[in-house]
Amino acid sequence: MPHTFHRRPALLVIVMCALIAGAVALPSGTAMAHNTLLSSDPADGATLSVAPAQITWVFDRTVPLVTMTVTLTDATGARSELLGSIHGAAGDTQVVTPLPPLQPGPVSVRWRLVGPDGHPVTGRVEFAISSAAPTTMATDTATATADVTPTTVAVDGAAGLLRTKLQHHYQRIGLLFAGSEPSTMRMLFTDTDQPFYAQADLVDVDALSLVSLTDIIDHGFEGAPPPGLAARIHAFAGGHPQRSMQLADAAWQAARDDVTPADAWATALERCRVATASGHETRFSDLQPSDQAAMRLTATNGVLFGRDAALLELSRSSAQLARRRLIERGQVIERDGQVTVVDPLYADWIRHRFPI
Numbered sequence: 001m002p003h004t005f006h007r008r009p010a011l012l013v014i015v016m017c018a019l020i021a022g023a024v025a026l027p028s029g030t031a032m033a034h035n036t037l038l039s040s041d042p043a044d045g046a047t048l049s050v051a052p053a054q055i056t057w058v059f060d061r062t063v064p065l066v067t068m069t070v071t072l073t074d075a076t077g078a079r080s081e082l083l084g085s086i087h088g089a090a091g092d093t094q095v096v097t098p099l100p101p102l103q104p105g106p107v108s109v110r111w112r113l114v115g116p117d118g119h120p121v122t123g124r125v126e127f128a129i130s131s132a133a134p135t136t137m138a139t140d141t142a143t144a145t146a147d148v149t150p151t152t153v154a155v156d157g158a159a160g161l162l163r164t165k166l167q168h169h170y171q172r173i174g175l176l177f178a179g180s181e182p183s184t185m186r187m188l189f190t191d192t193d194q195p196f197y198a199q200a201d202l203v204d205v206d207a208l209s210l211v212s213l214t215d216i217i218d219h220g221f222e223g224a225p226p227p228g229l230a231a232r233i234h235a236f237a238g239g240h241p242q243r244s245m246q247l248a249d250a251a252w253q254a255a256r257d258d259v260t261p262a263d264a265w266a267t268a269l270e271r272c273r274v275a276t277a278s279g280h281e282t283r284f285s286d287l288q289p290s291d292q293a294a295m296r297l298t299a300t301n302g303v304l305f306g307r308d309a310a311l312l313e314l315s316r317s318s319a320q321l322a323r324r325r326l327i328e329r330g331q332v333i334e335r336d337g338q339v340t341v342v343d344p345l346y347a348d349w350i351r352h353r354f355p356i
Contacts, residue, residue: 037125044126063093206238233248290321292354304339
């Protein structure tokens, strides 16, 4: 089976290119005069066998990132300003600054803060690298898709760490985010306190038609997909771009694993169910009881009133409020008076986990 299908999701998901143009963190307080560096990692004078990916600073006072500049002088003598410093997990006295790939030799990193009186405070950390860090880098454009909304938001510091690791490779890669909860996706890129603030183009992708999905799958399988695969994916996912591609990619992977064409769809669906179950569990458990009941009804038949609603003890007024909240969060959508769950795999999980 030719290894071609992994390129396809690039056509369909939210695009984030030319990643970090500059530091985006906002000031967390007023700079204090004579802020003192307590420690750093790497430490001043250290000799390292592997080049570090970042340098961590610990100061005795709060560091407003807007006042901080960091300058690197590498082993060749080249000097460059380092962007993307963020506060670390220890709080606003800790700063993490990403480092570019470094060659063996001496390295000097200079920091500078400006106090409220306008006086600068500076310092320098110098270390040496005895051998270059092993680096694996794709020679062609790399793409990856996942439903990032549960994990990136739920894991403290995940977005900042991702930004730190990727920013020095922006000329060589394009990062594609796909999320099935639009409100969270917007928050990641439009809230000013988020590490990825203003670093992406947000694109609403319409549902895929069966014709479009068939063309994409045929191309990915080089003209020989399992019979009926596109129709089955479209019937299940309703053209949802990210989930359609996730299911198609799982089917392609199943074909690579020598699953028979007749079993490719069932295998792909089960693998996607397993891969997404924990995220669905977290998302559902975060809902209040009336919203959970509304989600169960929506996933089952889209009717929020009547016998099933009474069975779940969901009153008409509670159902109306729940529907409004869920629409605002992007978990359900209303078209022509019919309410449906946006994410087809989430709806499938709810039906199996909480049948009515």
